[in-house]
Amino acid sequence: MKQKKLAKKAAEIANALEREYPDAACSLEYMKPYELLFATRLAAQCTDERVNKVTPELFARYPTLRSFAEADTAEVEGYIRSCGFFRIKARDIVAAARMLTTDYGGEVPDSMEELLKLPGVGRKIANLILGDVFGKPAVVVDTHCIRLTNRMGLADTRDPAKIEARLREILPPERSNDFCHRLVLHGRAVCSARRADCGACCAAQWCDTGIKTP
Secondary structure: OHHHHHHHHHHHHHHHHHHHOOOOOOOOOOOOHHHHHHHHHHOOOOOHHHHHHHHHHHHHHOOOHHHHHOOOHHHHHHHHHHHOOHHHHHHHHHHHHHHHHHHOOOOOOOOHHHHOOOOOOOHHHHHHHHHHOOOOOOOOOOHHHHHHHHHHOOOOOOOHHHHHHHHHHHOOHHHHHHHHHHHHHHHHHOEOOOOEOHHHOOOHHHOHHHHHOO
């Protein structure tokens, strides 16, 4: 019964977010699948806005996957320094480019198992690629997703793997990817880390925090 109630709550919230944010899309800018892969790696502990300022020059300097694979890591560091943790990110990007070139024929793989083999790729990045590039059901658990699902009462843990499993249980597969994108938009606009603006929330009547807020 609890599962059914959660699924109904999730459906109502998903409907409200869909009405509020009809255009659900990743805010990272890219033209090629591997560019989204690298941009997402840069976005770790960095804003998408900052990444979008960095990637045009980065992708212009390295216009092909092979050019990334042959890049000097120290030079890549110079382009991405403002994204933070630039040394390990540069190392992962160059290593991933080499692996994609040598092991995958220059193509980004379309399975969770293969994506997780790439340097610097965890489930969050892999799910984003599967959902946005390949149109497969995906659950991207980022900081917005963790914060909002807990406030809403859809999850009671901050463990990304457990939240992903819960959302897969209560959301229809075809809605999961867009739902996660809309949580990001809602987290930026209304339900921020600083405070939940329940008076401005389109889903307040189904949200545990919204229900408790006078």
